[in-house]
Amino acid sequence: MLPKKHLSGSEKRKRRKLVEELNKSQQGAIDKFLIRNVDVVHENLDHPNENLGDDIDDSNLDDQSEPTIPTNNDIDGEETIPSIDIYDPINWTNLSNKIRDSIIKKGPIRELNLDYPCDDNNRHFKYAYFSRKLNNGEISDRKWLIYYKHADKVFCFYCKLFKSINNKSLLPNDGLSDWKHIIDRLKHHENSNEHMNNMSTWNETRIRLDNNETIDKNLLEAIMKEKDRWRQVLVRIFSAVKCLATHNLALRGSHEKLYQDSNGNFLGLIEMIAEFDVIMQDHVKRIQNRDIHHHYLGHRIQNELISLLANNVKCSIIKIIKDAKYFSIILDCTPDIAHQEQMTLVVRCVNMSAKKLQIEEYFLEFLEVNDTSGLGLFNVLQNVLKCLDLNVHDIRGQGYENGSNMKGKHQGVQKRLLEVNPSALYMPCACHSLNLALSDMAHSCIRATSFFGIVQHLYTLFSSSTKRWKILLANVPELTLKCLSNTRWERRIKSVKAIRFQTPQLRLALSILYDSCVNDAKSKSEAESLYNALGSFEFLLGIVIWYDILFVINMVSKKLQSKSMCIDITIEQVQGILSYFEKFRDEGFTSSMNIAKSIALKMDVEPTLPTKRRVIRKRHFDETNQDDEQNKSPEELFKHEYFFVVVDMAITSLKTIFEQLKTFESILGFLFDSNKLKSLDENELRGRCVTFHSTYTSDVDLNDLYSELKVIQSTLPNKLMSATEILEFVISADCYPNASIAYRIF
Structure with a gap:
């Protein structure tokens, strides 16, 4: 059976209905998009939402999802129609006035440098058809001619918009693709009266739109006035969200209604603004009177504005990173409250956009991690760098904690990144290395472990009840006991400090606790045990030693955590603390003994270390060594078995860190400051440039770098200058x- 040449009446009505619904949905999508970009407001303000009331959390209002384009499946179960392009001439049927005005203002759109496909006769459209040669030799541009690449057809822009029903030509209807006769067809069309009339209509309409002299002038003025009002409202809403987000304050409360208790900071801020601002006052009044359909105070709008702010900030950061070109990455993994492992991504670079150059560290985002192996973490890193449009080959440094999956030399992230980019040198976190050094020191001997056990036990006892806290605070008014941190070991200085300077008061508080715990045998026993522990001279000596150790390490750790910290200052700090411990090993025990004795005398504690009986388990032990051990005084035994063990562990760990830093100094040391650079002669400077070039071969030219630095040596001012x-x-x-x-x- 042959197909129908013409559509039936029902099919025509069905298609006409489909087109009308498509146009309506398309119009809604455009309006929604423009409103979200603070360009246009809704015009149908005469139909308030009946369910609005004062409830700001109405999901049927400003939080509606984007309108979807209807398809044939939605109507008659036929094939799906793709989303509409309003600048596609094929869709210019039954256009709404607003869309038609937008197309008229935009004018004909012409894409250049297209590859025109050939038809069955090997003919195709040519760019030369966009112009015609006049009799006097001048070239006239056919601005009205538009080529639609998806259909491989040409249309008349003017006639397609303003065509009459009786016009049966292809150019204003289905499009022309007869490339063999196109020149004659174009010439005939542009000389027709209807084409000239349509062109005149377009020019007149465009001028009226530009001058705001259309028939709906009053309506457009009202729309523009309402648009401006909405723009002012949205600016205030946006500022409120930005203010709360900047100060890290929660936006929402337990309720989402205006002028209701516990409605959160955001609505409270809106209420405050409405007291002084006429525009926001009018907006709130319209909401209460149910005069508007959309209010833009719901929680989803708040989330959308926060997302816009976040994307804006992230784009600014990425622009700074790209301007600097070279950057380092800092990664750290930690589980969140839901025990989901997440990795933080921090980028360090030189901020070239600031008036004064600054070294900045930018947090970019949290990364969800399901595979915590070196390969899994590296894949996550690669994916996020690709999403952020950052080149992995521009990385010049990587810094992580000391976990094997991060710093591992064979399967860790640093090894895998070095395989991709050999210039991304790895530097372990200096602060984390200090924490590990402290952990090793605390576990280096039983006495040190026992010491921190007593400190933690003190905190546990005094924090077990409110009554006991009051007793403690009555006797120790200045400082309170702090819980020992299991991860940040240098922060234990706060726990030790409270005991170091208030041992007599704490011991008195324990005595009071012992007397008050008449019916609590367990607490009474604990108070007695800790009272005796604080009355031990060994504990007093330990508290003095550990306070000095923790104080210097905490001070250096704080300096190393500065975002502007550079490797030269890091080397100086680590070298300084290493020298301190080497000196402390020789002189620290004597000074600690003197301080501990003065504390003991204030507490009426005998300033002597207990004599411990030593059991020699090896029968064939050297008699000379046995006699030496037995002849040592309790102070000498404490010094060798406790003090030297702890300090030597610190020196060993710090030397390891220092050796790692010296590797970087061998590559970059000549750039530390102007004195370093100027102190080099030509041979030394050449050697340093060779070392630098061998590491960063693709970044600099060896001879040019050497020549430039020689000139810089002589032109730098005669003062100390940082890098x-x-x-x-x-x-x-x-x-x-x-x-x-x-x-x-x-």
């Missing part, structure tokens, strides 16, 4: 490109 100041000098001179790269990498 950042030298980089500012190099950039301002604008003639040392390789030196600029070297200092940016450093």
